[in-house]
């Protein structure tokens with residue numbers, strides 16, 4: 001089961017510039033969570049703080065019983081082996097082939113033999129659809145391919161926690177759907193705790209179990225996805241619909257004069273350009289591909305949400321109940337399809353997890 005990440009009262013500044021303050025949330029083990037927020041609100045800084053690359057001034061990040069904001073560098077080195085991180089630009093070494101890039105964590109962190117490394121690397125290359133490109137340099141392939149290579153590298157140590165910084169940036173909608181599906185399939189196979197930072201509303205609507213949002217240096221909310229998707233908070237509604245009118249401005253937050261001007265434009269019937277989609281109409285969550293195991297986190301997530309239910313706003317509660325019923329129906333359909341052998345002919349072959357390979361293997 002993936003490891004829970006518990007963040008309490010976290011505050012981060014660079015010099016006099018405060019990025020966010022008093023952020024508390026728990027990434028439940030094995031669940032998929034997404035972090036949204038306007039550009040520059042410190043989502044990438046948050047990810048880097050979770051793996052101890054950046055140091056907060058206050059607060060704690062507890063992973064597997066260790067507060068990584070206060071532990072020794074030796075302890076931090078061990079904890080980092082639990083993570084697989086997909087950085088925004090793939091963060092590949094430009095002078096190394098994709099093969100060597102993906103093999104890097106295995107050579108660095110394990111004592112595996114080269115033929116064993118080869119099996120693992122080629123399996124991950126196959127998993128992300130890069131077979132045949134292993135000898136290419138990062139500069140010779142497209143941005144989408146680099147992204148997938150970055151994901152393959154994030155997966156070679158079979159991480160218990162996967163952090164993905166904008167897995168969709170630079171990808172077309174179809175490739176975005178593939179990479180999202182891949183994350184769900186991986187979660188079903190290895191039950192890793194996943195955090196996705198994204199601006200992509202489709203991902204937010206269909207992939208995570210939980211969603212949070214950063215705005216004005218604070219975590220506006222974090223909880224079951226239905227809570228954010230049905231939220232009446234102006235900042236959430238504006239972000240989801242991509243409308244110009246609302247508290248989010250071009251650079252930071254809007255000042256009073258601009259907000260006033262926009263209110264007048266709106267009253268005069270001028271559009272802010274946002275989509276008119278009804279986000280409270282919850283789209284069923286993406287399920288693992290046929291032939292994949294069911295996600296173990298679903299039951300744990302449900303138990304938590306059912307406990308939370310009485311504390312949720314009425315529209316979120318209703319959305320949760322509708323969503324659960326709909327997803328039960330979809331999973332029952334999938335199970336009966338698998339029983340009738342659809343898994344065997346599935347368009348995406350069932351993905352393998354290499355037995356016995358763990359993040360702490362040396």
Ligand SMILES: Nc1ncnc2c1ncn2[C@@H]1O[C@H](COP(=O)(O)OP(=O)(O)OP(=O)(O)O)[C@@H](O)[C@H]1O
Nearest residue numbers: 014019037038039040041042043044045046088199
């Ligand atoms: N190492 C650093 N030193 C100083 N300032 C930094 C550093 N890293 C990030 N920042 C600042 O922190 C702020 C938040 O940056 P971050 O990249 O986390 O935003 P983001 O929410 O991920 O944005 P985007 O959605 O555009 O990727 C920015 O103002 C950035 O300039």
